[in-house]
Amino acid sequence: MLAKWGGKDTSFLDWYRNTITPAKANFFPPMEEMFSFRKDREGYRIELPPSDEGKQLIFGIRPCDARALAILDMTFKDAYEDPYYLSKRNNAVLIGLGCIKPYDSCFCTSLGISPAESTDVDLMLTDIGDQFLIEEITQKGKELIARASGVEDATEADEARAKEAKESSYNKVARKIETEDIKEKLLPNFDNQDYWERVAAKCLSCGICTFLCPTCFCFDISDELVKNQGERFRCWDSCAFPIYTKMPMENPRVEKWRRVRQRVYHKYQFYPMNFGVIACTGCGRCIRQCPVNWDITQALNSLPAKVKAEN
């Protein structure tokens, strides 16, 4: 998870790669109070939590995770306005830091993202050896730089070193998926039960992949009640869990293969249908952190081109 910075020690810059928990947790926490309530003679009294107007500066966010926030905005800002998410999101400054050492599980370049370039942040930093080259992306970023000390104009040599660093990072992302004809491949395979059963076999339904995915946003709402008062809170939920779709009369995703298929289709078929973008940024967390090494790139790359006709 992102850690609070004391303002002095910069040694983390030598070893920092990417966080296990993405920055989404700073805007959409794993558990969050929505309101508290109390019942008295006149009925229920509702109290909202103190408004979250504190400013956050997130330093070192990677381009994949910054893009993921832009994708989350489509749900929490455009489709409907989520006050809990927006109060934090609107008060944040994002300072991006390009990857120098992408993980072998990263495949961001297949999703049109460069590991060292981003327009989804306010300022973008590139490590050019003994200095950082800073690009001002937004007005917020410009204002921040105007107030900073020790910033010098970049020289042509600095620009050239930054270009080289960006190209080098890009070329280090070796894992690839083919996204061009992904819809054409996914649609006919929706009912290919044999394929999805094989693909899903080793999944444990633990939900880690969805909790750590920077674009997953499912949550559950519960009440915690003690006598006549309590709290309503929301917490992360996961389509990997067997009871996620449980309803009084039915559960349409009891079988594991249906849940694994849902995760893949949500990202690569349904989100593009609703919002015009793939809801995966190739950050690779779901591969790195999965206890059984379930690999979404293998599932996508091995989709059968032709599905056998049913008898």
Ligand code: SF4
């Ligand atoms: S992290 Fe791995 S085992 Fe757990 S639900 Fe995701 S794919 Fe399945």
Ligand code: SF4
């Ligand atoms: S599906 Fe996996 S690779 Fe894609 S954004 Fe989510 S965690 Fe990252």
